[in-house]
Amino acid sequence: MAARPAPYLDDLNPAQREAVEALDGPVLMLAGAGTGKTKALTTRIAHLLHTGTCRTNEILAVTFTNKAAREMKERVARNLGQSVEGMPWLGTFHAICVKLLRRHAELVGLKSNFTILDTDDQIRLLKQLIIAENIDDKRWPARMLAGIIDNWKNRAWTPDKVPAAEAGAFNNRGTELYEAYQRRLRELNAVDFGDLLLHVVHIFQTRPDVLEQYQNWFRYILVDEYQDTNVAQYLWLRLLAAKHKNICCVGDDDQSIYGWRGAEVGNILRFEKDFPGAKVIRLEQNYRSTPHILAAAAGVIRGNQDRLGKELWTEATEGEKVRLIGHWDGEEEARWVGDEIEAMAQGTRGMAPMGLDSMAILVRASHQMRAFEDRFLTIGLPYRVIGGPRFYERMEIRDAMAYFRLAVSPEDDLAFERIVNTPRRGLGDKAVQTIRKKDSESAVSMVERARRCCEEKLLSGRGLKELTRLVNAIDLWHYLVRNAGEKIEVSKQQAAILELETEVEQLSTEVDLFTAPDYAEELTEKERESEILKLQVQIEQCQSRIELLQRFVSILNGDHILLAEMILDESGYTGFWQNDKTPEAPGRLENLKELVKALEQFENLQGFLEHVSLIMDNQTEEAGEKVTIMTLHAAKGLEYPAVFLPGWEDGLFPSQRSMDESGLKGLEEERRLAYVGITRAEELCTISFAANRRVYGQWQSQLPSRFIDELPEEHVEVLTPPGLYGGGYGAAGGMSSRLEERAARADAYNSPGWRRMQSHGAARQTQSPSEARNLVIDATAISTFTKGDRVFHQKFGYGTVMGIEGDKLDIEFDKAGAKKVVARFIKPADR
């Protein structure tokens, strides 16, 4: 066709070239990581344009992320040596479908200016429907229904197409609610994410004329990361390609990591059936990674049974082995990685200095990011987070920080305005206006104005009550911050505790008197009981007061973590997220816990706030090289000279969920994720794990990931002191012996010897996790009893726990009847 030279073809190997030059007919490129699939795909686009085979708007090119789409456009331009005009149909499935749906909205009962709901809106809407149907949304939460509906949409099932086998979903109401939800969306002229594809597929299926228009239009179709398409996407592609059959899909079954979102790796395997005569091209030369890295990745993925199986080779020189290192805990892991990155940036161990842009940290779960961000902020190492805001920019973290700021300085009006109605406490814009206007001519803080509003009752009802409570709470927090370390305040609190304890003693004596048969004989049995009960209530009140004062003492003695936890609890902020049923809530709670954990490295709240504000200030998107932090899922298709893979521990990676599942499906997907992770590295791959990690607020000792055992020994360099491994790791043996071995190793990490070894030198700034303190907090704040427990009380004797309310227990005593008692007065009956 075109006789013009095509220099970009020279950069390709023969197999790639074949894939690029076979412009007509179906092509499937099925190949492992780093073999140049994306490169071939991009070159193919350049070739289509260069040869004049089609125009830019006749190419439909689907990528997995917007970032990938941008990069692809740039690469095409580079290949052609000129910028490409347009490429309007190069983007993600969703981006392309939005455009298509806007053109044909009326065919599915929408207007072209429809809105796209985010997850929050979606859940809210579903909740309304659930409640309107008188369904108990505690037992049947909207989040669950959202999951079910998404799943159906991923399979391209409109309400009428949901198969009978699914009829039991959501307590038999699933289909019906799905239908109601779709109706409601239409009324609102709105769609959710899943609808974008679903509606377009529906249009294509029901309107052959429309379909044909696009079949003619999109003469060439290209799809990257094909292994992660779901059924709806697959149908969409098949419909569009049915006429010209010029479709080129590239993928790698070993990198299918979105099964949990409905992706079906089977789509790849079906390709040859759907498009008979398809040219299937396999690439085996890897251009990205060193042999050690490839061998390590191959060793891991070999553990999967369900795979096509392919081997990769490379011409690259051997390079460094994959490095493996164990740490005492997550903070130390972050510290080590930070130091290592700095060293690498300067050029250590005979290696040339490496730019920060060349390094990435890929985590399994986004809450792992916090420790790294914190460490990097501390040492001033520039970083970027891909696929989400940086830790300290997240909404819940900013809210929590605003509370801390107020505790430190009640004059911080910005902080006050941020949290005055967060969580909602009936203090909306109007209330804030009232507060703002109060004595506006005098230069006093918002908190002070709020106090005056309360005193003069300028608000009414709930608002007044809540504002009073908030102002009092801020006063208390500030008192605790201001007087930390003040011996005299500690003694004051201790004196108050002593007084209360004396009172408890007196009250108890009185109770004793009433239980003696000859005391106050003039009273009836009933009257006596009621006297005792009254006394008991008073005792309990004193006890909870004592408990609170004891906490104050701890805080005044410097326990700022306890203070932070108290602030988040008392303000209702933690509770607010605990009651929130949106899918984001658990993550936000996890982040709040991470925040409190971050405090451990500082002496007090002030120090911590200073740390954060300083770094936030000069971190406003400055140019320059930065280390990248992102999840493994987001790293698909990308590559970095140096990659750090932290948190390789059972329960984190592979995730607990995948380990609990029956069958291997979940575990195999995790293993593919490990494969994706390792194969992102070009020159240096460092895997690490910690012996201890805080999971849901509790310290746990962790077992190194089972995937670590699968790394071939000869391609791994262990960086921890060799003695710990008992002379080498991953010795041959069955799975169970390996598990034992891993357990033994984990024990070794917990031994005092290991701790000593880990705390050598100045690298360690903080104490090991303060388990002691955690135990104290747990013991005072959380009852350890459950319903049905047999218990013993000094006065009331034996009984059974009937209910639990915070630290209070409802107990049915065998002799004394039903009573509410503070948990700390209770002992288990068998001890």
Ligand code: ATP
């Ligand atoms: P993944 O499965 O991770 O998405 P991929 O198969 O898409 O990987 P690419 O990202 O296209 O691989 O290529 C990996 C690296 O190898 C890139 O840096 C690319 O420029 C380079 N590369 C690909 N093909 C060749 C080639 N023929 N000669 C030299 N370098 C190549």
Ligand code: MG
């Ligand atoms: Mg790729």
